[in-house]
Amino acid sequence: MSTQAQMPAQIAVAQQSATLADVGANTWQALEEIARAGERGDDLLIFPETYLNGYLFDSADEVSRSALTLGSPSLAAVAEASAAHGVHTVMGFLERDGDDVYNSAAIFGPDGLLGKYRKQHLPFLGADRFVVPGRDRAPRVVATPFGNVGMMICFDLRFPESARELALQGADIIAMPTAWPMHATFLADHVTRVRALENLVYLAVADRADEEAGTQYLGRSQIIGPDGSVVLDALDATGTFSATVDLASARRKRLVFTPGEYAGACSTPANPISTASWCARTTTNADLTPRPWRSTTVCGPEFITEETRNKIAAHAAQFRQVTQSPFGPDDEIGMLNLLSPAAARDVLHRADGGAAIDLSVDMFMGMPSWVKAGDPAFQQWMTHTPRGTVLDDLTGAGEQNRLVGYSGDAVSMYTHTGTHIDTLNHFGYNGEIWNGFNERQHLSSRHWTKCGADKIPPIIGRGVLFDVAALHGVDMLPDNYGIGGADLQAALDRQGVKFRPGDIALVNTGRMSQWPDPAKYIDNSPGLNLDGAQFLARAGASVIGADNSALEQMPAQDDENWQVVHTYLLGEAGVPIMGVVDCQQLAADKLSRVCVRRRLPEDPRCDRGADASPRDAADRLTSRLS
Incomplete structure (x- = not known):
C-alpha cells in the first residue's frame, strides 16, 4: 500500500435511518446522501452496518430474501452515484454468494468497486445469527487519492487483531459500519479510542440512531484521531456528519520524545513514543519546601501527536x-x-x-478584590429609591411616583473582580x-x-x-x-x-x-x-x-x-x-x-x-x- 495521503481529507459518517427489509427505500436514501456528500466535498462517506437491508431479522429466510449479490441493481446504483459525485463510499449490506450470506461492506469510488470485506466476528444478534463468518484473507485496505482505507464491521472492534491487521496493511483510516444497540456505550466511550490510539490510525464509525423491530440503536457515530481524541461524535442525532482530518498524521508511527523537559534526566526507551514527556518525581517534604528530588521517578508520557502539538502555542513560544x-x-x-x-x-x-x-463567588461591597494598583473596589449604590423619586421626580411621572415604588441601583468595579x-x-x-x-x-x-x-x-x-x-x-x-x-x-x-x-x-x-x-x-x-x-x-x-x-x-x-x-x-x-x-x-x-x-x-x-x-x-x- 503506497498511496500518498493527501491533507486534509473530509470524512463523513451517515447516521441515517433505514427500513428493515426495504432495500429499495434504503438505496434511494443512500443515493441522496451520496449526492449531498458530493456537494459538500466529502472524500469518504461511511454508512452503517447492513444499511441497505436493515439488521434485526428474525429468521434465516428473511435474511436470505433480503441479501444482495455484488452485482445487484442497488449496489450498481451506489457505485454509479459514487463515481458521478466523486465520493468514495463504504456501504454495509447483506451479501449473497451462492448458498451463503455474509455481513459485508464494500468501498466504491470513481472507478467502481475498490474492495470488499466480510465480517469475521459474529455476535448472536440480529442478522449475524444467520450469516457465515468471512474467511477471505485478501487485503482489505484499499488505496485512494486521499489515503489508505481499511474496513471492519461492528463486533470486530472487540478484537484488537482486527484493527492491528489493518494498520499493518497500511491503513490511514479504518471505516467501521456498525449497528450498536443502546447497551454498547462502553464501545463508543472507550474501545474506539483505544483502537485508534494503539494503532495510531483514524477510526470512523457509522451507526444508526433510529428504532428497528422494537430496538433502539445507540447512535454515537464518530471519528477518532490517532491520538485517541474525539474529532466528531454525532451522539443521538440523525443526519450525516463530516470532519476534515489530516490522514498523513496516521503515517507518523514514530513520535518524538523530549526527555527531561520538566524534571531533569529520565530514562527513555530506544524507540520513544511521545511528543510531550510528563516526567515528575515525587517528594514527601512535610513542610512543602522545595528540596532536591528523591530517587522515586514516575514517567507518564501523554500521547500527543505532531498534528496536535503544532496547535499548542506553548511548544513554539x-x-x-x-x-x-x-x-x-x-x-x-x-x-x-x-x-x-x-x-x-x-x-x-x-x-x-x-x-x-x-x-x-457572590459580589458584595468589601469583598476581596485587586486594589493594589489603584483599581476600584466593588461598589454598589442606589440610583433611585421609592421615596427619593417622589421628592425629585426624575421620572417626570409626578403624582404617579407615590403609587409606583421605583428602585434602581448601579455598580462599579474592576473587571477582574470576583x-x-x-x-x-x-x-x-x-x-x-x-x-x-x-x-x-x-x-x-x-x-x-x-x-x-x-x-x-x-x-x-x-x-x-x-x-x-x-x-x-x-x-x-x-x-x-x-x-x-x-x-x-x-x-x-x-x-x-x-x-x-x-x-x-x-x-x-x-x-x-x-x-x-x-x-x-x-x-x-x-x-x-x-x-x-x-x-x-x-x-x-x-x-x-x-x-x-x-x-x-x-x-x-x-x-x-x-x-x-x-x-x-x-x-x-x-x-x-x-x-x-x-x-x-x-x-x-x-x-x-x-x-x-x-x-x-x-x-x-x-x-x-x-x-x-x-x-x-x-x-x-x-x-x-x-
Whole structure:
C-alpha cells in the first residue's frame, strides 16, 4: 500500500435511518446522501452496518430474501452515484454468494468497486445469527487519492487483531459500519479510542440512531484521531456528519520524545513514543519546601501527536516574546480553539445534569478584590429609591411616583473582580499582545480592539481538578508556595486522571478557605509558578483557573517580571486565565473530572474589548462526569 495521503481529507459518517427489509427505500436514501456528500466535498462517506437491508431479522429466510449479490441493481446504483459525485463510499449490506450470506461492506469510488470485506466476528444478534463468518484473507485496505482505507464491521472492534491487521496493511483510516444497540456505550466511550490510539490510525464509525423491530440503536457515530481524541461524535442525532482530518498524521508511527523537559534526566526507551514527556518525581517534604528530588521517578508520557502539538502555542513560544497563533493571523482566542464541538457534545453527554456545582463567588461591597494598583473596589449604590423619586421626580411621572415604588441601583468595579476570565489582551510584552497585535494599531482610547472578552465563545469542556492541597495533606498551601510541574503531575497520579489537550485545568490551593477576608485571601497567595504554567500549557490546556485571586504565586519569584505567569500564559502560550474559582466543593467531593460550562452574556457588546469578563461568574457551572 503506497498511496500518498493527501491533507486534509473530509470524512463523513451517515447516521441515517433505514427500513428493515426495504432495500429499495434504503438505496434511494443512500443515493441522496451520496449526492449531498458530493456537494459538500466529502472524500469518504461511511454508512452503517447492513444499511441497505436493515439488521434485526428474525429468521434465516428473511435474511436470505433480503441479501444482495455484488452485482445487484442497488449496489450498481451506489457505485454509479459514487463515481458521478466523486465520493468514495463504504456501504454495509447483506451479501449473497451462492448458498451463503455474509455481513459485508464494500468501498466504491470513481472507478467502481475498490474492495470488499466480510465480517469475521459474529455476535448472536440480529442478522449475524444467520450469516457465515468471512474467511477471505485478501487485503482489505484499499488505496485512494486521499489515503489508505481499511474496513471492519461492528463486533470486530472487540478484537484488537482486527484493527492491528489493518494498520499493518497500511491503513490511514479504518471505516467501521456498525449497528450498536443502546447497551454498547462502553464501545463508543472507550474501545474506539483505544483502537485508534494503539494503532495510531483514524477510526470512523457509522451507526444508526433510529428504532428497528422494537430496538433502539445507540447512535454515537464518530471519528477518532490517532491520538485517541474525539474529532466528531454525532451522539443521538440523525443526519450525516463530516470532519476534515489530516490522514498523513496516521503515517507518523514514530513520535518524538523530549526527555527531561520538566524534571531533569529520565530514562527513555530506544524507540520513544511521545511528543510531550510528563516526567515528575515525587517528594514527601512535610513542610512543602522545595528540596532536591528523591530517587522515586514516575514517567507518564501523554500521547500527543505532531498534528496536535503544532496547535499548542506553548511548544513554539519564545522567552518573553508574544507568539503568533497556530490558528492564523486573525485568531483572538488562542487555545480556546482546542475546544471542539465534538468534544463539547461528548462531555455534555457524560455530564450528570443533576449534580451542578457553581464555581463562582457572590459580589458584595468589601469583598476581596485587586486594589493594589489603584483599581476600584466593588461598589454598589442606589440610583433611585421609592421615596427619593417622589421628592425629585426624575421620572417626570409626578403624582404617579407615590403609587409606583421605583428602585434602581448601579455598580462599579474592576473587571477582574470576583470569578472572572482574563482575556489575551490583559498582559503581553513591550506593547504587544497575543498573536502580534499591538498598541499602535489595536488599542483605542477606550479599549483594545483585539482579543477582548466579546470574542470569547461559549466554553464547554472537560475540566480536570489538580488538588495540590490534598496532594500535600493540607487544607491550604502555605503562603507564596509555588506550584510546579512536579506538583501537578503528582496530583494527577494521585487522582488517577489523565490530562488531555483541550482540557480545562482547575487548580485547588485551598485559598478559598480564607474567603472573604481580603488580606488573608489576596496577600502572599500560593499559586502556579512559571514551571507549573509551562507544564499545563504544553500539555494543551485550553483554559487554566485556580481558587486564588491571580492564579500565580504572589509575589512572583522573578526579579524582572512581577506577573511572570500572566505574561507567559496570555502572551506566549495563548491560554486564558480564570481567577477566583471556588473549588472547595469539587475538592470536598473528590471530583477530579467535571464538565465545565460557561455561557456568554446576553449582550456581549457590553464586554467589547475588555481584558476580563466578571459577569461569567454567575454563568460558570460544573457537573460530575461519568
